[in-house]
Amino acid sequence: MTAEASTTSVRVALGDRAYDILIGRGLLQDAGQAIAKRLPKVRAAVVTDATVGALHLGTLTDSLTAAGIPSVPIEIAPGEASKNFATLEVVTRAILAARLERGDIVIALGGGVVGDLTGFAAAIARRGMRFVQIPTSLLSQVDSSVGGKTGINTAEGKNLVGAFHQPDLVIADTGVLDTLSPREFRAGYAEVAKYGLIDDPAFFAWLEQNWQGILSGGPEREHAVATSCRAKAKVVAADEHETGERALLNLGHTFGHALESATGYSQRLVHGEGVAIGMVLAHQFSARMNLCSPDDGVRVEAHLRSVGLPTRLSDVPGGLPDAEDLMQRIGQDKKVSRGTLTFILTHGVGQAFIAKDVPPAAVQAFLTEKLAD
Ligand SMILES: NC(=O)c1ccc[n+]([C@@H]2O[C@H](COP(=O)([O-])OP(=O)(O)OC[C@H]3O[C@@H](n4cnc5c(N)ncnc54)[C@H](O)[C@@H]3O)[C@@H](O)[C@H]2O)c1
Ligand SMILES: O=C(O)C(=O)C[C@@H](O)[C@H](O)[C@H](O)COP(=O)(O)O
Numbered sequence: 597m598t599a600e601a602s603t604t605s606v607r608v609a610l611g612d613r614a615y616d617i618l619i620g621r622g623l624l625q626d627a628g629q630a631i632a633k634r635l636p637k638v639r640a641a642v643v644t645d646a647t648v649g650a651l652h653l654g655t656l657t658d659s660l661t662a663a664g665i666p667s668v669p670i671e672i673a674p675g676e677a678s679k680n681f682a683t684l685e686v687v688t689r690a691i692l693a694a695r696l697e698r699g700d701i702v703i704a705l706g707g708g709v710v711g712d713l714t715g716f717a718a719a720i721a722r723r724g725m726r727f728v729q730i731p732t733s734l735l736s737q738v739d740s741s742v743g744g745k746t747g748i749n750t751a752e753g754k755n756l757v758g759a760f761h762q763p764d765l766v767i768a769d770t771g772v773l774d775t776l777s778p779r780e781f782r783a784g785y786a787e788v789a790k791y792g793l794i795d796d797p798a799f800f801a802w803l804e805q806n807w808q809g810i811l812s813g814g815p816e817r818e819h820a821v822a823t824s825c826r827a828k829a830k831v832v833a834a835d836e837h838e839t840g841e842r843a844l845l846n847l848g849h850t851f852g853h854a855l856e857s858a859t860g861y862s863q864r865l866v867h868g869e870g871v872a873i874g875m876v877l878a879h880q881f882s883a884r885m886n887l888c889s890p891d892d893g894v895r896v897e898a899h900l901r902s903v904g905l906p907t908r909l910s911d912v913p914g915g916l917p918d919a920e921d922l923m924q925r926i927g928q929d930k931k932v933s934r935g936t937l938t939f940i941l942t943h944g945v946g947q948a949f950i951a952k953d954v955p956p957a958a959v960q961a962f963l964t965e966k967l968a969d
């Protein structure tokens with residue numbers, strides 16, 4: 597039996613650009629076959645970071661070779677700081693230097709940093725090459741590898757330069773998560789919990805009972821990845837370019853992205869940690885605006901804290917700028933429309949909604965209070 601026979605497959609229904617997300621333990625060693633079946637007679641560039649490359653590039657390269665796909669590796673430094681113009685140039689020019697044609701493929705082997713950067717390089721090299729996501733962090737398996745948001749950060753803010761460019765295939769080998777650090781595993785868990793908090797209270801309740809199985813690699817892990825991918829695939833198919841409901845996937849991100857920018861996209865706060873704090877703040881701010889009960893914020897914080905995630909501004913090491921500074925950063929959010937703020941707020945666990953025209957003075961007063969907590 598090939599690994600693909602015991603795989604969960606989730607379809608992202610985007611018409612003639614539809615693609616599969618393959619989920620299962622051990623898929624990396626058959627990745628070449630899975631790619632060759634869908635994208636025959638291609639050559640590939642494999643972009644990875646130094647940490648993931650040392651652990652998993654050999655398995656992928658062997659599998660590509662066995663399937664008749666010649667490949668060249670392109671390695672970047674690990675971490676959020678690589679999502680920048682300089683690394684984008686290095687990766688894009690390496691793809692061109694390898695003389696890959698438009699019909700060839702670029703493979704992202706790594707977490708969300710590698711995936712977002714590689715996807716953007718694939719979107720602009722030769723005006724658009726096909727690409728395959730092989731996500732290796734929990735966060736990238738449940739979120740960033742799906743949906744086609746690609747891009748980089750700038751000093752002005754998070755993901756402010758990029759393109760929508762869908763992958764042709766996503767291969768999520770849940771076994772490779774065994775080598776992920778506990779901190780990065782927990783960070784990815786924040787985006788898993790997000791799907792429950794947006795519109796699936798039963799999933800959030802299930803997570804409260806079963807989160808340990810996800811971390812330890814039991815069958816709960818595949819269930820959580822597949823449930824997350826199904827939820828994301830549904831939203832993306834309905835609103836690929838975020839003209840409406842896709843913005844719900846930004847729950848916790850308006851606060852979280854401002855915190856990532858304020859900490860210089862450094863190891864002080866990784867993306868999933870910013871999202872965890874941001875989701876708690878979104879529930880607390882919703883309660884402050886009388887949109888939900890304060891108990892919802894207490895429940896969300898209790899769960900994320902029990903998993904080991906940061907949940908408060910005071911959990912960010914090294915201090916934060918004042919509320920006015922954070923508001924400047926929030927003002928760069930891509931959901932800002934005609935100068936007014938859009939937040940994802942909530943009527944309770946699993947009842948998130950898009951709130952337009954949120955008063956900046958109320959947000960700033962709330963942040964001032966939380967910074968003093
Ligand atoms: N495009 C989207 O829809 C989307 C969605 C969510 C997040 N993102 C972006 O994703 C990024 C965060 O992704 P991330 O959390 O995966 O971060 P990451 O890519 O930095 O990976 C986290 C760390 O784990 C290491 N790593 C990854 N897989 C590993 C493995 N199997 N074994 C050992 N180490 C491994 C990496 O080397 C890195 O040091 C952010 O830039 C965020 O903005 C994008
Ligand atoms: O796919 C989406 O849409 C998301 O919002 C998923 C988020 O988890 C992710 O962090 C995304 O990159 C944020 O998008 P942005 O448009 O706010 O930069």
Ligand SMILES: [Zn+2]
Nearest residue numbers: 787849867871
């Ligand atoms: Zn995110």
